[in-house]
Amino acid sequence: MSSTEPNPTNLPSNPEPDDHESEVLPRRRFLNLAGAGILTIGFGSVAEGLVGKLSEPLNQSVESLIFKPQQLVPEFPIAAIEPDKLIVNSFRGTPAINPLTYRLSIDGAVNQPLSLSMQEFQSLPLPFVNMVIRHVCVEGWAAIVQWGGLRLRDLVAIAQPKPTAKYIYFYSADGYYESWDLDSAMHPQTLMASHKNGQSLTPAYGAPLRLASPVKLGYKLSKWVTRIELKETLTAKRGYWEDIGYEWYAGI
Ligand SMILES: Nc1nc2c(c(=O)[nH]1)N[C@H]1C(S)=C(S)[C@@H](COP(=O)(O)O)O[C@H]1N2
Numbered sequence: 266m267s268s269t270e271p272n273p274t275n276l277p278s279n280p281e282p283d284d285h286e287s288e289v290l291p292r293r294r295f296l297n298l299a300g301a302g303i304l305t306i307g308f309g310s311v312a313e314g315l316v317g318k319l320s321e322p323l324n325q326s327v328e329s330l331i332f333k334p335q336q337l338v339p340e341f342p343i344a345a346i347e348p349d350k351l352i353v354n355s356f357r358g359t360p361a362i363n364p365l366t367y368r369l370s371i372d373g374a375v376n377q378p379l380s381l382s383m384q385e386f387q388s389l390p391l392p393f394v395n396m397v398i399r400h401v402c403v404e405g406w407a408a409i410v411q412w413g414g415l416r417l418r419d420l421v422a423i424a425q426p427k428p429t430a431k432y433i434y435f436y437s438a439d440g441y442y443e444s445w446d447l448d449s450a451m452h453p454q455t456l457m458a459s460h461k462n463g464q465s466l467t468p469a470y471g472a473p474l475r476l477a478s479p480v481k482l483g484y485k486l487s488k489w490v491t492r493i494e495l496k497e498t499l500t501a502k503r504g505y506w507e508d509i510g511y512e513w514y515a516g517i
């Protein structure tokens with residue numbers, strides 16, 4: 266995460282700089298790895314190897330993952346952002362969302378279900394994280410993008426997940442739905458993003474909130490998320506693309 270990095274492209278700065286980020290990924294290591302172009306040597310490829318194409322239940326509980334240190338995927342410097350390369354890819358166009366009445370709910374296998382307006386989301390006492398990562402679509406394109414938002418694991422922790430929760434479902438305003446393994450969802454670089462390249466998301470890119478993560482392919486990164494549901498099992502419906510044959514784990 267690079268929220269303490271300087272901002273050479275004059276992108277608007279981080280709304281809530283988080284001084285702790287430098288502890289998570291020291292600047293020197295960030296620059297070395299980014300400079301060397303090392304991309305996917307990290308959690309994603311390791312987990313892919315372990316879990317592979319399996320869709321068996323994973324045994325880790327949410328609570329243990331929230332506190333478990335996880336391998337960070339190297340990020341890119343701000344200068345590497347490719348502002349024009351992120352192609353809008355929406356199966357059913359852009360849904361109409363009124364940001365004033367929009368709410369994000371977190372429910373299911375949790376002790377404290379919650380529902381947040383954008384104003385509440387923005388005033389949560391959680392670190393705002395910026396990261397520059399590569400978005401990879403299975404359709405054969407990729408783009409280096411800066412995402413800003415809250416860590417999904419910090420958000421989910423507020424809802425107090427039950428130890429029996431094993432999966433997370435994301436439901437979107439356009440009817441899109443996705444399910445994730447907990448390791449990937451609780452990864453420190455999996456964000457509920459409100460910003461892209463330093464600016465608030467525009468409707469086509471998923472406003473007001475979407476997923477962003479360097480550990481998953483593009484189709485797992487739901488835009489316009491309105492509901493997060495923790496679940497004990499995977500159901501027959503696992504994801505919009507998965508249910509027509511795409512791989513469920515979809516790690517990078
Ligand atoms: N709700 C929703 N989320 C979605 C999609 C979609 O159609 N609906 N498309 C997915 C795919 S295939 C990709 S590659 C990315 C594209 O994100 P972008 O449109 O911001 O480039 O969004 C993903 N998230």
Ligand SMILES: [Mo]
Pocket residue numbers: 354401402403404483484
């Ligand atoms: Mo995609």
